[in-house]
């Protein structure tokens with residue numbers, strides 16, 4: 001019996017999370033779901049979109065399955081997702097991008113694992129708003145220390161990349177590669193331009209690579225990598241990247257394998273792990289039983305692997321692959337055209353995956 005924090009989220013979250021929960025239960029493994037509500041809807045009750053008891057629940061259970069949560073743009077609260085990652089120091093963002101037969105794609109073979117640093121870089125939220133006293137002060141200090149011109153009317157976001165943060169994410173990527181029979185790790189950077197941040201990341205990556213002689217190591221500049229991923233994705237295996245590049249490149253990789261409906265993810269730290277799809281809450285599809293549950297179900301597969309339930313993980317993954325290959329009981333995004341009348345809903349696709357599990361996939 002595993003006690004798991006279950007966060008349905010909002011928008012399409014509750015539908016895709018319910019589908020994943022039913023699929024995971026169909027494996028016969030027993031789960032006790034500790035259901036936790038977060039986001040805009042709980043603000044009237046708790047005064048915050050992310051009450052402390054939710055973080056405590058994840059800390060206690062050590063594992064969570066989570067749906068997407070809407071972050072209002074330009075007003076209101078900061079991202080609940082970022083808050084959870086920060087509170088639990090979930091420093092490794094794992095985003096595998098695997099092409100399953102039956103998905104329409106320009107490629108024959110894609111099986112890339114993106115390992116994104118999740119706590120540092122331009123995403124850490126160290127920012128100074130244009131026109132404020134703090135921002136003017138930062139600009140003065142930068143001019144004085146660097147001798148570089150910075151315009152008075154600039155806004156400032158700080159990019160900090162540490163030896164500690166780089167070492168633990170690169171080590172995590174190599175350990176992942178070793179555990180999962182992967183052959184190569186590629187470190188991604190723009191060290192030719194940003195010598196003191198990306199340059200540091202690359203230097204640390206090279207050092208860590210020495211400790212793993214059984215795994216190949218190479219590095220790529222992020223713009224060159226973007227082109228190569230589009231031209232020859234089959235040449236890549238595990239990618240390790242600082243936060244910003246990791247975010248962008250993982251969406252690019254999701255595009256190579258059929259889109260956000262398929263792309264799973266996990267945020268993993270030393271104390272806890274939160275499994276969630278790469279996609280957001282797609283508010284316009286909320287409650288319509290239309291969205292693809294695969295990304296959340298495959299996040300559940302990552303969770304099973306994390307729990308050491310390898311046979312169940314393989315079973316669910318084979319069932320998902322079989323339903324996608326058959327192409328009958330799939331949501332609109334996996335059909336030849338988006339208005340295909342034979343597309344099924346979220347629930348029906350999950351039902352088909354459950355049937356495949358029961359048949360032993």
Ligand code: NAD
Nearest residue numbers: 067068069070071081260261278279280281282291292333
């Ligand atoms: P989104 O991923 O919600 O949607 C973008 C488009 O992708 C959708 O319009 C839809 O066409 C497609 N899509 C997404 N999920 C799909 C699925 N399961 N099946 C089929 N198609 C799917 O991105 P967005 O519109 O930029 O963001 C909406 C909200 O989600 C925002 O508030 C954003 O902050 C939030 N968000 C949350 C998370 C998270 O909780 N981890 C991640 C990303 C975005």
